[in-house]
Amino acid sequence: MRRRDDVLAMALAIGAAVPLFVHRGDLLTSAAKALLLLLAAMGLNVAMGYAGSPSLGQGGFAAIGAYTTAILVAQHRWDPVAAAIVGVVFSLVAAAVVARGVARIRPPFVALATWLFAWIAALAIAAFPSLTGGERGVSIGQPAVRFRALGAGWRPGPPAYYEIAIVAVAIVLVLHTNLIRRYGPAFAAVRSDPAAARASGIPVDRLRFAALAASGAIGGLAGALLALNAGVADPTSYGPLLSVKLFIVVLIGGSARRLGPAMGLIAVLVISRAASGVANALGSAPADIEPIVAGAVLAGLLLFGGDGLVDVFERRRVTRRAAGAGGPIVPIANVFGAALKGRDIGVAFGGVVALDDCSIAAAPGTCHAIVGPNGSGKTTLLRILGGAVVPERGAVVLDGRELPEGDPVSRARMGIVRTLQRTVVQQRTTALDYVIAGVEARRPPTFIRAVLSAPSVRREHRDVSKRARDALAAVGLAGVASATMESLTGAEQRLLQIARALASTPRVLLLDEPSAGFGVDAEGRLREVLAMLRNAGLTVVVVEHNLRLVREIADRVSVLDAGRVIAEGTVAEVADDPAVRAAYLGGEADRMRVRATQNVPGVPPRARGPLRGVRGQRSAGGGRGDRRRRPARASRTSRAADRAGNATGGRADQRGRRRPGR
Amino acid sequence: MRGTQLAAAQINAAGGVQAGNRRVRLGVRVLDSEASPERSAANVREAVRLGAVAVLDEGTGVDASWQIANAAGVPIGIVYQGGTSLVDPVKRPNVFRIAPTDRGVSFRLAEYLVPKGVKIAILHDDSTYGTGGGAALAQAFARNRSSVTTTIAVAASATDVSAEVLRARRSGATALLVWARPSIVALAIREARSTRWTVPIYAATSGGDPIVRQQLSDHPDWVDGLTFASSRLTSEKGPGPFNRFRSAYEKRFGVEKVGVRSGGKEVVQPPDEAMYSYDFVLVLSKAIEAAGSATPGPALVKQMADVDVQGANGDERSFNEVNHEGVVDDDVFFAVLRDMVWIPVKDDALSASLPAVRQTI
16 A cells, blocks of 8 residues: 555656656646546446446436536636535536435446436436537636636636646545545455445445445536546546546556556556547548457456556555465453344245244343344344344334334444355455445544544544454454455354454344355364354354254254254253254154144244244255245145144134235 | 648648748648547647648637647647637647638528518527527628527437427427528428428528538428528639649549439539638648748747638638638628529629539539
8 A cells, every 4th residue: 555655646646746757737737637537437436436336327417517616707707616525526516416416326327327317418408408519619708807816817729737736645645545445345345346345334325325325526627627637527538438538547457456547547548549540541530440459458458357557557456365364363352242133034036935934032141143044034033133224014123112114234234244145355456445444334424524534534544443443453353454365264254254353343143154165174263253253242143054053052942843943942952852853854744743733722933833844854054045936846744734723723724825926 | 631641632732832042842641630629739740740821720729729739839720620719820820721700601691581570480409500690691681580480409419409409499480590500400490391390491601512402302302492602713813724724633533423313413512621621721822932941930930820822612711910811701692502402592782793613513
């Protein structure tokens, strides 16, 4: 990071020195234009690169900034600075409206929606020629009021290079030294795996919204200054074409890379020159050749990995570390774990009942395991507890207080944080940055303070870093803080997820199959970590197939089968439960025995097996792979079970009637 | 562009321009504005840097570039766009135009059409050319509003104008007047004729563009009768001067084939628009001589308004302090297309006095 900052500082210094060596007004205008395009591309990089929202609307936001500024200056005699500020505000408002609409949708649709916005902006410019000047644009000429603050003026002759450079550099510095540093790890989590980020409590939608809005505002600023620099707001210079150009600049240079837009812009300028040469040789127009050359370069980059030129020039920085250098497990300070209950929870997906009247209770400072065969609803229950799925019935209760319907982010703010089944590997992200993102769940929004680089933000950043390091130490990974994720083992990557969850200072930790993919040695470490967390007072709810691990760490166990809790108690208690044995072993005798108990008065509901569908021997492994609708042709055994259910009004059949066709 | 090159070549062949006590040769540098005002402004900056004595522009970028040129004392010559606001001797002392103005064409159209008693539906596109024309026609017909049944705008990039032509037809119009890019003119004719709307169709200068005939080459009969306005190619001195200019032009650049045939012969386009840039260079060279210097500056701009030359068609071309228009509004004539070539109409006094020019080879 330091080296890249040095490169950036050097580039800025060179940029500042341009007028010392270049005295030609036209070249200074071009240099200022290049700076402003770079600014627009860097703005786009915030949304497209860092937040993973591929915006094709940057040309539209630039158009709003440019035309607002030009119209106010040319037609209403406004001060250029005031006009530019209004232009930026208009762009920001437009970007916020667009961002509000697209923050929750998937990236391809973000591209489509923003592309439509760019077209709408272009069509609006064409539709009101009396205001926008039609093809002739809005010429600013010589504004009546100068840029007094800096003692220089916007002139149609020598450009105000320094004024433009100062604004551009200020924005770049704010972006890089404040915002990207502050939000970078969270952005990386958002673009890498939004679901995992949400589960960790990272406010994905809010970050995407902020990134798109900030991106649009920067685009608007670039547009305003481009219009002032050129002396005209030109319809051919903005809109969809500019969007695509900036998109290509970021892609070619490398998205989510600090130097990416600069490298991309240089590449595009070189391509433009080369295209002119080719066009001259072929007797064609450069405008016809340029897209072909740019497309060829882009295709080449995509073929060779698609990470952009920065990665081609800069050796991939994968920091490896010596084997076994993770470090000891450092206990966390005592925490006040919370009592978490799931009460009578029911949910169905389509026609499949995933959970039915399912209740569990995890006491503070205990480890509560949820086990059961594949497709029994364990992960669904965990997702409901974590806020990722809204149940149709029942409630989640934290410390006696029923929680409102919420999303993972709000649950995380209440202290309930979940890890996912799958391993998430964020490329080029250090372990420390990965964990820092988890802190976002509990951090207040500090956008303005971050822009201003308030002392409190710097102090907060130091605190965040310390918390993240403590979380790494808690899972025994302090020694790999600066290692990139791809250099870690699978077990370490999963421990890292726990560390990220810990960084948000949870009161309840929901772990979904944390031992998946662990070897025996690594499993021991996980066992130590979980024991330490429980002993520190944290409430741990863990979905786990590894019964050996469950035996060793769980205080209580809930056994799920086909969406219902069939047993609950200590490990020893549930181990002897015939329903559990039936669920796990699937033997006919056990199965029939369980069935017989289903509707017998006096037998607790938890012992009643739903006996839906066809089950065979259950194997360890996660997922909802074998959750299915009631088969059209059930086996003899299950048909017998159905008959029994029908005859007695059993729950299995009641469920079927309650949700016909669902 | 070719008119400029031809004029420069002829002047240089004659020994160049006498600028004070030395003769200078004229050079032509082509910078493509790509119809972009910003590009146009950048080109003018480049031209100023190169020490250009004048800039010729089709007109789209002049709003954005005239100040840059004016600061350097470089005159700008507009050779296509006719928008009223482009030329203003007081506010834009360095901007001159040799091309028919929107105002001139529209008033001549009104003057020609109103006496016919037709009810006109006006169709214009949203290009600068079309919107400027639409505005000029509104002014021209302001005193005869009853002659216009409707005014309809269409996108310059449209590929289908059926709805607009239908609206025009339903307005009760007995004539259709199109002021738009050539492709839109062709589309409007195709739509009207294919739906058997047989009213007379009139067009502004773009009606004479080869593109109209090219795009309707599958139905030559639909082009027949299209009447368009244009600036006169011949002066009171007869066709001699224009034919000499044309001969030199075609000798240097070849004939411009339209791509259609008439009476079995290939149709060619006379170099009408090239005439304007050619004439501008003649005025410029005379201004340089009068200023005694080939260096751009206020003196050169001033002399542009003080000199006069005989233009390519034999007309006198000149500007003055209060008028920077090189084509007189009254010089607009009307021609009608017959079998893919045009002939001056007979029911307009000026047009009837003009000889036809050769259009086939």
